[in-house]
Amino acid sequence: MNISNFIELVNAIVLNYGATSSVYDFSVDLNKIKPASVFFAKNQEQADYAVKFGAYVIVSQKKIKFIDKDVFYLQVLDLEEAIFRLFRFLCEEKSCEFLYCSNIELKFANAFNFKILSSNILIDFELLKNAKEKTFFCSSDEKFILKLKPTYCVLKKCYYELLGVKSLFYTSILCKNLYFKDLKFAFFYADIFASFIDFIESKKLSFNFNEKKLELFKTFFLDSKNEICIFGSSSRVVLLVENDEDYEFIAQKLQNIKGFKTALKNSLFCDFPYSTLSEFKKNIDFTYCLIKENQEDFLAYFLPNKKEIGLFD
Known part of the structure; x- marks a missing residue:
């Protein structure tokens, strides 16, 4: 990314102009800094280490002292807001989409191998940064999603047929002309499962369902x-x-x-x-x-x- 575009994107003030024109990576973790990257620093110590590890741009909410005149030093009003600005752009660029779920629906999203966000931008940094084209992210935090994209998807009710007796341990259903036998969850979760099948089909996504990832009761x-x-x-x-x-x-x-x-x-x-x-x-x-x-x-x-x-x- 061109540094001048990045500066405008995160709404930063330039404290020191560096010697490069482009950056190729972004990080909030000192252990994951790559050469020619941007590092979002919380304090002076982090900024100094990041420069030694190869960062070309330091972004901080605080005013940071310069230890390398060839490095860009940028100051923003709010560090997390600057990160959100970056990912709003990257998510749009990669055509990422978001699915708003309840916490219970989120458990099924995990079993269907969707990308689950913790709704903490620092924790989710690497997951968002490394997302592939048209990745679907799931979150139970509507406000968090809206900071990344102005629109999101929700699950819809889907017709299905329960087969056999109602059980707390196994469920067999017929949904969207697909037969699912002895799924390892109680019958009253079938609504959620069917909604995911409908959503996946409507978005033309491939899927597998890993029952071992379900943590229900x-x-x-x-x-x-x-x-x-x-x-x-x-x-x-x-x-x-x-x-x-x-x-x-x-x-x-x-x-x-x-x-x-x-x-x-x-x-x-x-x-x-x-x-x-x-x-x-x-x-x-x-x-x-x-x-x-x-x-x-x-x-x-x-x-x-x-x-x-x-x-x-």
């Missing part, structure tokens, strides 16, 4: 003592999540299922309010129970107690 089978056991010897099932969004989504989807209950710590808006997990463990009146809890804490209470081995055992 943890399933624990409990025996008559409410201790974790293997499938087949269980009396009831606990569905464990660790955030409000997953909890509310599943609670709404399963509210009419016979034997389904909900549990929350220190809350009256559930079937089984509890103050400690040992208190919750006393509940047996359920077939399926949804709980929002830290997994490590849950396992500490519900794994079978191991008997201590005596001296003569």
Whole structure:
């Protein structure tokens, strides 16, 4: 990129004119600086290291001292805003597109191998910079997307047919004349899966679906003592999540299922309010129970107690 164009693009003030006319890379990571590159520096120390590593242009929000008169030193009002300006241009140049998703939809986007943005421009820097032509990025942060592009896509409802019985563990569906057998997620996620199939088809994208990347809820089978056991010897099932969004989504989807209950710590808006997990463990009146809890804490209470081995055992 021509340096004069870059200066205009990021709306920078030139503190020192360097000796080059073009740059070929951009970085915010000192370990990834290439010769003839632009480095976005947070402070003097970063700027000095970047110059030693081959940067031709230093962009900073602060006024930086010059250690090399052949290097361009630029000052901007807001460093992150300057980076957003750069990527607005690069995303347009590469015809990148963005898909706005809920956090739950984002889990499926990951399984479909879409590029997932963290919605932190410094963390997403390399992902955006290295994007190929017509890359689709997914984010659950609408404001973040709009800083990169004025328009975005959303998923639409798509007709599908559930095949077989409704299951919490496997789902088979017919969607867009495609048959998907024994997908490893609960039936109530089929809406989201079908919406992605429709979106992928409408955009003429290739895809594969990696079920191992899905992180939806943890399933624990409990025996008559409410201790974790293997499938087949269980009396009831606990569905464990660790955030409000997953909890509310599943609670709404399963509210009419016979034997389904909900549990929350220190809350009256559930079937089984509890103050400690040992208190919750006393509940047996359920077939399926949804709980929002830290997994490590849950396992500490519900794994079978191991008997201590005596001296003569």
